[in-house]
Structure formats: structure tokens, C-alpha cells
Amino acid sequence: MAGHSKWANIKHRKGAQDAIRGKIFAKFSKEIMVAAARGGGDIETNPALRMVVSKARAKSMPKANIEKAIAKATGASKEGADFKEVIYSGTLAGGVTFLVICLTDNMNRVVSNIQSLFKKAGGQVGKQGSIPYVFDQKGILEIEKNNIDEEELMMFALENGADDFKSENEFYEIYCEPSNFLNLKNALDQQYNFEYKTAEVTYIPNQEIALDEEKTKKLLEHIEKFEDDEDVQEVFHNMDLSILSDVEEE
Known part of the structure; x- marks a missing residue:
């Protein structure tokens, strides 16, 4: 769960997909448990739970x-009730910033x-x-283009609270x-x-921040x-990953 990052797509192509998906779903499960333990298990009355369930569904987490x-x-054990969110940030080589979101029940360990x-x-x-100034917190909805009318979708989104709309390769980003x-x-x-x-x-x-290919790959390994x-x-970063796209296309 490297945040909203093209690196997530690169990993899914190159890694063992089942292992990656299992790890992602385990993290979603923890986040869901925390939200449900604090605000109840009804997604209609618990906005925090509704938000994380929405995120999990978008990544194809099974309903079960x-x-x-x-x-x-x-349930009786109330798993997730003792977890606390902790946010860390730090600067790495070349001025790259990492933002690390943790959920933990052991502060000394984390x-x-x-x-x-x-x-x-x-x-x-x-x-x-x-939160470092190089990051903005935003809601994002990515939708496959298919046969959707771009102008109609853009106008509808802007009328209902969107503040930006982008057309990327195969997706619209709201x-x-x-x-x-x-x-x-x-x-x-x-x-829709x-x-x-x-x-x-x-x-x-x-x-x-743009780094050379070797340094970019090294920091992605650290992620x-x-x-x-x-x-x-989740881990967020502000590396420019276009150099990896260029390498893949060669």
C-alpha cells in the first residue's frame, strides 16, 4: 500500500501477485477493525468505516x-480497539520525503x-x-475510461464537490x-x-524529486x-517515477 503511486502498479506486474494482495488485504483488515471498533460495524452510520471499506473494495478485497x-x-474481543494511528515523516537521499502511516498497539515497538x-x-x-508541506491530503477517485463521456463526467463531478479532473492514459482521475x-x-x-x-x-x-534510475530503485526497495x-x-513519497516508465518502454 504505497499510497497513490505508480510504484504500486509496477510492483503488481513484477511481484508475486497473490503474496502482494494478501499483504494488502491484511493491512486493510486492520484498518477496518480499527474503524469498526471505534464507531460500530454499520457502514451507513460510521463514516470512517465506510471510507476504508470503499478503499478496500476498490482494490478488490473480497466481501467475505x-x-x-x-x-x-x-464481537466480544473488540479486536482493533487498542490500535493507535501514528504518523512519521523523514527526509532521505536527494531530498526525497517519506510519509509513513502506522497503526500499532505497541508504541515502543513502532x-x-x-x-x-x-x-x-x-x-x-x-x-x-x-505532515510535510510537500504532501496534500486529497480524495481521489480513479475510473476506467471505457465509453464514458469525458465532458459529462467532468461537469457532474465538479458540480458535486470535485475540485480537479484529469484524463490520464486509461483512466479519469477525480x-x-x-x-x-x-x-x-x-x-x-x-x-453511474x-x-x-x-x-x-x-x-x-x-x-x-527526480533522481537517477539507480537511486530511485534503491529508495523503492526501502519502501x-x-x-x-x-x-x-501506508508509505507515501514524492519521488518522480517517470524514469522507471522510460526504462520499461525501452
């Missing part, structure tokens, strides 16, 4: 897995592990809980403020009944090490 996670959190991971990556941890995300998605669902490639509130870099940590939910 989602229901199982909700059941765990709302502090030690994150500090170690940043050190091994040649970076330094910033102030806990702060952006909004986090507070507008659920209302915008509900409006799109009622009008889309299946989304991405449907989430996430962090998007407002400026990117995978962060993601392998049991407490890490």
Missing part, C-alpha cells in the same frame, strides 16, 4: 474478508522499528505527527477535498454505479522494507 474484519472488531528503517534508508525521522469525498462518491455511485480503480482519501505530493513492517499501513 471485509465482513470477517468487521465481525472481529464488533518507535524503535521506524527509527531503524529510516536509518537503514539513509534518512532522518522528522517530528512525529506532522480529486476533491477530504471533507467532500463521501458525498462526491455517493453522487457518482447513484449516477462505477467500479473504481482507486477510491480513497490519500496523500499526494505537490512537488516531486518495501517499510511496508513489510507489521505496524506500517
Whole structure:
């Protein structure tokens, strides 16, 4: 779950897909349990749960897995109730910034592990809980183009809370403020009944750092090490990955 990043697509092409999907679904399960334990298991009355379920469905998490996670959190054991969200950021080689979102039930463990991971990556941890200025929090909905009329979709999205609309290769990307995300998605669902490639509130870099191919790949390897940590939910970065696309096309 490397955030909204082309690197996620690169990994899915090159990695063992079942293992990657299993790891992603396990992280979604934890996030779902936390939301359900805190606000109840009804997605209609729990906006936080509705948001994470929406994100999980967009990544094809099976309905049975989602229901199982909700059941765990709302049962007698209340799994997920003790987890706390912790945010770390740090600067690495070439001025690249990492933003690391954690869910943990052991603060000593997560502090030690994150500090170690940043050190091994040649970076330094910033102030806990702060969001670096190079990231904006945005809602994003990615929709496969198919036969959708672009102008009609753009106008409908803008009228229902979107603040930006982009046409990329095979997808339309719709952006909004986090507070507008659920209302915008509900409006799109009622009008079009889309299946989304991405449907989430996430962090998007407002400026990117271009490194050479070797350094880019090295930092992406470090991202995978962060993601392998049991407490890490998502990792965001502001690397320009176009150099990898160029390499693949050659």
C-alpha cells in the first residue's frame, strides 16, 4: 500500500501477485477493525468505516474478508480497539520525503522499528505527527475510461464537490477535498454505479524529486522494507517515477 503511486502498479506486474494482495488485504483488515471498533460495524452510520471499506473494495478485497474484519472488531474481543494511528515523516537521499502511516498497539515497538528503517534508508525521522508541506491530503477517485463521456463526467463531478479532473492514459482521475469525498462518491455511485480503480482519501505530493534510475530503485526497495513492517499501513513519497516508465518502454 504505497499510497497513490505508480510504484504500486509496477510492483503488481513484477511481484508475486497473490503474496502482494494478501499483504494488502491484511493491512486493510486492520484498518477496518480499527474503524469498526471505534464507531460500530454499520457502514451507513460510521463514516470512517465506510471510507476504508470503499478503499478496500476498490482494490478488490473480497466481501467475505471485509465482513470477517468487521465481525472481529464488533464481537466480544473488540479486536482493533487498542490500535493507535501514528504518523512519521523523514527526509532521505536527494531530498526525497517519506510519509509513513502506522497503526500499532505497541508504541515502543513502532518507535524503535521506524527509527531503524529510516536509518537503514539513509534518512532522518522528522517530528512525529506532522505532515510535510510537500504532501496534500486529497480524495481521489480513479475510473476506467471505457465509453464514458469525458465532458459529462467532468461537469457532474465538479458540480458535486470535485475540485480537479484529469484524463490520464486509461483512466479519469477525480480529486476533491477530504471533507467532500463521501458525498462526491455517493453522487457518482447513484449516477453511474462505477467500479473504481482507486477510491480513497490519500496523500499526494505537490512537488516531486527526480533522481537517477539507480537511486530511485534503491529508495523503492526501502519502501518495501517499510511496508513489510507489521505496524506500517501506508508509505507515501514524492519521488518522480517517470524514469522507471522510460526504462520499461525501452
